[in-house]
Amino acid sequence: xxxxxxxLLQDIRFEEGLNACMxxxxxxxxxxxxxxxxxxxxxxxxxxQTKDEEKTEAxxxxxxxxYCGQCMSCKTRCPRGNTPALVIMALRTLSQKLGYxxxxxxxxxxxxxxxxxGENILKYGYCVPTYAVDPKMHPExxxxxxxxxxxxDDVMDRLGGNLKKKGSGALREIHQKNLDExxxxxxxxxxxxxxxxxxxxxxxxxxxxxxxxxxEGIDNEYFRHVYTCNSDNHGK
Amino acid sequence: xxxxxxxxxxxDYQKDIADDHYYYVRSCIRQSFFPASEEFFLRLLKDDLGxxxxxxxxxxxxxxxxxxxDIVSFETIMTVVARHFSMxxxxxxxxxxxxxxxxxxxxxxxxxxxxxxxxxxAKTRENLFKATGREFDIPENMAHAxxxxxxxxxxxxxxxxxxxxxxITGKPLNIVEHIGCHYSKMFPKYGVGGAExxxxxAGMIxxxxxxxxDYPERRHCCGFGFRQYLVQANRGYxxxxxxxxxxxxxxxxxxxxxxxxxxxxxxxxxxQYTISEMEGKTYGENQQGIPVLTYEELAGLVMGxxxxxxxxxxxxxxxxxxxxxxxxxxxIEDKYKTRDGRQMPIPECPANINY
Numbered sequence: 317x318x319x320x321x322x323x324l325l326q327d328i329r330f331e332e333g334l335n336a337c338m339x340x341x342x343x344x345x346x347x348x349x350x351x352x353x354x355x356x357x358x359x360x361x362x363x364x365q366t367k368d369e370e371k372t373e374a375x376x377x378x379x380x381x382x383y384c385g386q387c388m389s390c391k392t393r394c395p396r397g398n399t400p401a402l403v404i405m406a407l408r409t410l411s412q413k414l415g416y417x418x419x420x421x422x423x424x425x426x427x428x429x430x431x432x433x434g435e436n437i438l439k440y441g442y443c444v445p446t447y448a449v450d451p452k453m454h455p456e457x458x459x460x461x462x463x464x465x466x467x468x469d470d471v472m473d474r475l476g477g478n479l480k481k482k483g484s485g486a487l488r489e490i491h492q493k494n495l496d497e498x499x500x501x502x503x504x505x506x507x508x509x510x511x512x513x514x515x516x517x518x519x520x521x522x523x524x525x526x527x528x529x530x531x532e533g534i535d536n537e538y539f540r541h542v543y544t545c546n547s548d549n550h551g552k
Numbered sequence: 553x554x555x556x557x558x559x560x561x562x563x564d565y566q567k568d569i570a571d572d573h574y575y576y577v578r579s580c581i582r583q584s585f586f587p588a589s590e591e592f593f594l595r596l597l598k599d600d601l602g603x604x605x606x607x608x609x610x611x612x613x614x615x616x617x618x619x620x621x622d623i624v625s626f627e628t629i630m631t632v633v634a635r636h637f638s639m640x641x642x643x644x645x646x647x648x649x650x651x652x653x654x655x656x657x658x659x660x661x662x663x664x665x666x667x668x669x670x671x672x673x674a675k676t677r678e679n680l681f682k683a684t685g686r687e688f689d690i691p692e693n694m695a696h697a698x699x700x701x702x703x704x705x706x707x708x709x710x711x712x713x714x715x716x717x718x719x720i721t722g723k724p725l726n727i728v729e730h731i732g733c734h735y736s737k738m739f740p741k742y743g744v745g746g747a748e749x750x751x752x753x754a755g756m757i758x759x760x761x762x763x764x765x766d767y768p769e770r771r772h773c774c775g776f777g778f779r780q781y782l783v784q785a786n787r788g789y790x791x792x793x794x795x796x797x798x799x800x801x802x803x804x805x806x807x808x809x810x811x812x813x814x815x816x817x818x819x820x821x822x823x824q825y826t827i828s829e830m831e832g833k834t835y836g837e838n839q840q841g842i843p844v845l846t847y848e849e850l851a852g853l854v855m856g857x858x859x860x861x862x863x864x865x866x867x868x869x870x871x872x873x874x875x876x877x878x879x880x881x882x883x884i885e886d887k888y889k890t891r892d893g894r895q896m897p898i899p900e901c902p903a904n905i906n907y
Contacts, residue, residue: 328665328672329626348773349780351796352789385777385789386620387733388657392740392747399738408622425783426623433782434623443580443617456787458825460868463899470890475863476591477583484609486578486587494610497635500683507628514623546785 318369320376324406333402337361343390343400353550355383357390357400364403376411379550382422412513418521421547427518428543430511431534438498441490446472453543518542565746569703570693574605575645577636579652580613582814582846588863589814589848590651593697596851600711601704606643611636616654621778630662630672631679638680638688646692649700653813656696657734660742663690694742696735698812698847702744702752705759713856716762719879724763728806728842729753730797730820732813733773753810756847760854762808769800774816781819791830794823798835798842805837808874809844820844825868828904839906841869853880860887870907 324330343357344350350357360380363371375381384404391399408417417423433443440448451462464471469479478485502508522529522538530536534543576594583590597603615632618624640648650656666673680686701708716725731750736743745751748771754764775793780786797820801809811817821844828834828841836842844867845853852862859880864871865887875882888896901907 327626328669332665332668348775348793349777349789352792382779385773385775385780385793387773387777388737389733389771389773392737405622405626409625412622422786425779425785426621428783429618429621429779430623433618433621437613437615437618437624441612442584443613443615444584445580446584449584453784456791456826457822458868459900459902460825460866461822463897464866467896470894470896471866472587474889474891475588475861475866477587482609484607486583486590488609490612491610494612497684498612498632501631501635501679502628504679504683505628505631506625510623510625510628542783542785544784546788 318367318372320369320372320410321364321367323410324364324372327406327409329402330406333399333406334361334364335396335398337365337398338396340395342393342395343398346389346393348387348389349383349385353383354552355380357384357404360407361398361400361403364407373416376407376414376416377419377423379420379422381407381411382420382425383550412510412517415513415517415520417514418517421545422550424518424521424542426514428534428539430514431539434511434514438495438502441495441498442487445487561746561749565740565743565751567699567742567744568693569695569699570647571703572603573645574603574647574649574700575640575643575691576605576607576649577611577614577651577655578607579650579655579814580617581654581818582651585818586814586846586849586863588861589846592848592852592857592862593651593701596708596848596855597700600855601707605649606645608639608643610639614652614655614658616652616658617778617782619658620654621782627675627679629658630665630676631683633659633662634676634680634688635684635686637690638684638686640691641687641689646689648691648694649697650694651697651814653696653732653735654815656742657738659694660739663694664739666690696752696812698735698752699744701847701851702755705756708851708855709759712760712854714854714878714880716757716760716854716878718877724761725807725877726765726805727757727762728765728767728770728801728804728809729757730774730809730811730813730816731771732811732816735812753812753847756850757810760850765801765804765806767801767804769797772797772800774811774813774819775823776815776819790819791823791826794820795827798824798827801842802835806842807877808850809842810847810850811844812847814846817844817846821867821869825902825905828902832904834904834906836869837873839904840873841905843867843869843871843874845871853878858882858886860889868902869905
């Protein structure tokens with residue numbers, strides 16, 4: 317048994333997600349990602365089942381593991397009760413711990429997610445508050461979103477929100493004592509360690525790629541690169 | 553499958569939904585994109601149905617979007633959720649209502665994990681205590697907010713001012729329902745009607761007089777895909793999945809799409825705009841788009857609430873054609889007014905959607 321397989325076994329989602337796969341391919345048949353990308357969850361599970369160290373390492377460094385959309389449709393349909401999407405989560409977690417994620421275009425995007433959603437969680441207490449969904453980064457949200465974004469106080473007030481104010485309600489200000497508890501939870505459970513790993517490996521990769529990297533924020537070449545780069549070599 | 557067969561399956565997948573005394577946890581996406589839906593929900597429970605519900609200002613995100621995009625670990629999210637359970641206990645509640653479908657799926661995953669791996673539960677207790685000094689109990693009853701509306705659908709029907717019927721033709725509206733994947737695809741027993749034939753939204757549509765439309769890609773994902781939307785380079789995945797659904801439902805001429813997940817509601821609304829810009833293709837009658845509503849918005853409409861207080865003007869696909877079909881009276885002047893009656897700017901009209 318390979319060492320990487322041992323590391324995967326430490327993730328409870330891996331234990332839950334993979335019993336014995338009989339390679340029927342139902343997961344691939346139902347998978348939205350398999351329809352869009354060069355992606356085959358059956359193949360991934362098959363590779364993992366070989367426990368082959370080299371093949372597993374190649375997978376951890378590949379584009380493939382980042383294609384899943386986490387819809388969990390595979391869980392409903394697998395006749396053996398496997399969940400390839402949970403196996404994917406264990407692979408992605410390990411890929412980040414070992415720094416392999418920066419070897420792939422799709423893996424490098426983890427830096428962009430950490431700098432946006434990851435920062436929002438600890439700064440605001442929300443993953444995607446209205447004021448952090450900038451139309452410049454989300455042109456697909458259309459003119460109505462631009463209108464909401466530009467008139468956020470009046471819109472939230474009309475719709476019964478409690479924007480950045482004390483008390484309960486939609487988009488209320490999250491009190492500092494609650495943010496402090498979140499902070500402590502991240503500290504105790506390794507949340508900051510994971511953020512640190514994403515940051516450190518990304519900084520190293522930015523150096524290798526000759527792209528500007530800043531310790532904070534999204535105004536730097538590396539962020540813009542990973543957020544927008546699409547080699548268009550992922551589809552079928 | 554014939555209706556009778558489906559109804560048998562629905563009977564096999566019924567869940568207990570608490571009758572009163574709820575602790576409510578909000579959704580990052582619903583409160584940001586559909587704040588009026590959450591406000592209406594609380595008002596409905598408290599004022600119209602006379603229920604006790606606590607909207608705790610102290611809960612935070614569950615970190616679910618971070619979890620499913622793999623920047624938040626399972627250990628971290630379990631402890632954040634445990635903190636919510638601790639605050640629920642502190643407030644004296646045992647029944648939880650979850651506004652978000654991603655969160656709902658996470659709560660089910662965590663509770664099932666704790667059942668099968670008691671050592672993980674023990675570790676989470678230890679983590680939470682170490683971080684915050686808190687202790688917690690697992691909720692006695694857990695419902696998604698759509699489960700609650702489903703439970704009280706008949707009471708809502710009795711109080712309704714409108715039915716989902718066109719008063720001019722006398723025909724029921726054709727309604728497509730979309731269930732968020734994480735509502736029951738992981739653990740069918742937690743969803744009303746299970747995963748293959750969820751009844752949670754179909755039951756509301758039936759009770760309020762509409763006609764549920766079946767179509768081939770009914771259970772296909774909306775395409776959010778977490779990292780597949782969050783990162784601009786990946787959004788082709790997201791829009792392609794929604795497009796697959798729109799193309800599949802189009803021949804059935806839906807008057808409305810009803811969704812229980814805030815993310816699905818938002819994407820299916822916004823992607824219609826994006827497709828119209830990219831391809832010049834606009835779905836729905838007269839190139840007006842197909843309105844996509846939350847279950848709170850639909851309940852509010854049938855109960856006669858002002859559509860602009862429910863926030864329908866802040867969807868990219870506008871709802872006037874739907875309101876006309878339902879015979880709902882509304883003031884166009886009130887549409888973009890502030891709470892105190894000031895006129896706000898009017899949003900720009902998209903080039904390819906007929907307003």
